[in-house]
Amino acid sequence: xxxxxxxxxxxxxxxxxxxxxxxxxxxxxxxxxxxxxxxxxxxxxxxxxxxxxxxxxxxxxxxxxxxxxxxxxxxxxxxxxxxxxxxxxxxxxxxxxxxxxxxxxxxxxxxxxxxxxxxxxxxxxxxxxxxxxxxxxxxxxxxxxxxxxxxxxxxxxxxxxxxxxxxxxxxxxxxxxxxxxxxxxxxxxxxxxxxxxxxxxxxxxxxxxxxxxxxxxxxxxxxxxxxxxxxxxxxxxxxxxxxxxxxxxxxxxxxxxxxxxxxxxxxxxxxxxxxxxxxxxxxxxxxxxxxxxxxxxxxxxxxxxxxxxxxxxxxxxxxxxxxxxxxxxxxxxxxxxxxxxxxxxxxxxx
Ligand code: MG
Numbered sequence: 001x002x003x004x005x006x007x008x009x010x011x012x013x014x015x016x017x018x019x020x021x022x023x024x025x026x027x028x029x030x031x032x033x034x035x036x037x038x039x040x041x042x043x044x045x046x047x048x049x050x051x052x053x054x055x056x057x058x059x060x061x062x063x064x065x066x067x068x069x070x071x072x073x074x075x076x077x078x079x080x081x082x083x084x085x086x087x088x089x090x091x092x093x094x095x096x097x098x099x100x101x102x103x104x105x106x107x108x109x110x111x112x113x114x115x116x117x118x119x120x121x122x123x124x125x126x127x128x129x130x131x132x133x134x135x136x137x138x139x140x141x142x143x144x145x146x147x148x149x150x151x152x153x154x155x156x157x158x159x160x161x162x163x164x165x166x167x168x169x170x171x172x173x174x175x176x177x178x179x180x181x182x183x184x185x186x187x188x189x190x191x192x193x194x195x196x197x198x199x200x201x202x203x204x205x206x207x208x209x210x211x212x213x214x215x216x217x218x219x220x221x222x223x224x225x226x227x228x229x230x231x232x233x234x235x236x237x238x239x240x241x242x243x244x245x246x247x248x249x250x251x252x253x254x255x256x257x258x259x260x261x262x263x264x265x266x267x268x269x270x271x272x273x274x275x276x277x278x279x280x281x282x283x284x285x286x287x288x289x290x291x292x293x294x295x296x297x298x299x300x301x302x303x304x305x306x307x308x309x310x311x312x313x314x315x316x317x318x319x320x321x322x323x324x325x326x327x328x329x330x331x332x333x334x335x336x337x338x339x340x341x342x343x344x345x346x347x348x349x350x
Contacts, residue, residue: 028236029341066101081209100167113152172249180296191281212285
């Protein structure tokens with residue numbers, strides 16, 4: 001039998017368990033991973049996709065280029081620290097950075113719902129203009145579609161981006177035993193900021209999303225000569241899911257020290273109130289870097305020299321153990337396994 005036809009003949013488990021798409025299939029957690037693993041990756045399989053990274057890196061001519069895309073459906077459109085437009089630029093810029101690329105050109109596709117106010121659209125486009133300028137990228141092509149009233153949710157944006165790779169190949173498959181893991185700052189702010197607006201929660205101080213471009217710290221880290229093996233931004237599914245994905249792909253156990261994972265007091269309080277684990281809450285301006293152990297201290301000081309990464313920490317390491325799990329030693333000394341996000345924590349977070 002031609003293996004290329006296998007896919008068409010059978011719908012592998014667990015897709016049969018879910019005859020329709022649920023919100024959790026878009027939540028960045030285990031169900032989304034299964035959807036990719038059982039449906040999209042077998043259908044589209046090729047070596048670039050098989051890297052399971054934030055973008056694809058292809059050599060065209062003599063230049064390695066990174067290419068990525070992302071769609072933005074966040075609700076509400078505006079939140080403390082950003083809006084759907086800033087997310088759409090920074091999210092795609094950051095995925096290019098995670099490939100070790102300097103972002104250059106972006107596309108922007110808008111799906112607008114009939115009736116959305118021109119002022120809303122104007123404000124979002126102005127934010128995109130500023131965010132693009134901040135990361136020195138240009139929006140060079142795009143598209144506009146309008147759907148009937150009630151058939152959209154004001155607006156959705158898709159951006160794709162191209163960047164020039166300036167680093168050695170970075171990918172989860174390059175992660176090695178002994179690698180040190182750096183975390184660029186505190187976690188959980190984006191998810192809590194969205195949740196607070198959505199649920200009308202009032203905290204003493206407004207919690208702002210961490211939505212920000214990562215170009216400066218990433219380029220500085222790469223340019224410093226530190227041997228970086230992999231980077232990944234901590235978006236949907238949070239830090240725990242991101243690390244679980246990398247552990248699965250690399251085949252090695254990842255170990256994290258909770259005391260080195262910073263969570264702002266307001267975020268911790270909100271998470272306790274809402275029953276959320278900050279390690280699973282989405283971020284939009286945080287990343288982890290896997291670097292050669294001998295370069296760990298230097299990498300940390302390079303990151304900390306950037307204002308946006310002043311609280312960077314050395315949060316864990318990759319163990320020489322062929323067991324693709326993530327373990328976390330908590331503040332009282334006991335160890336637990338961090339798996340991918342199960343179900344859906346916060347739908348439509350980005
Ligand atoms: Mg990413």
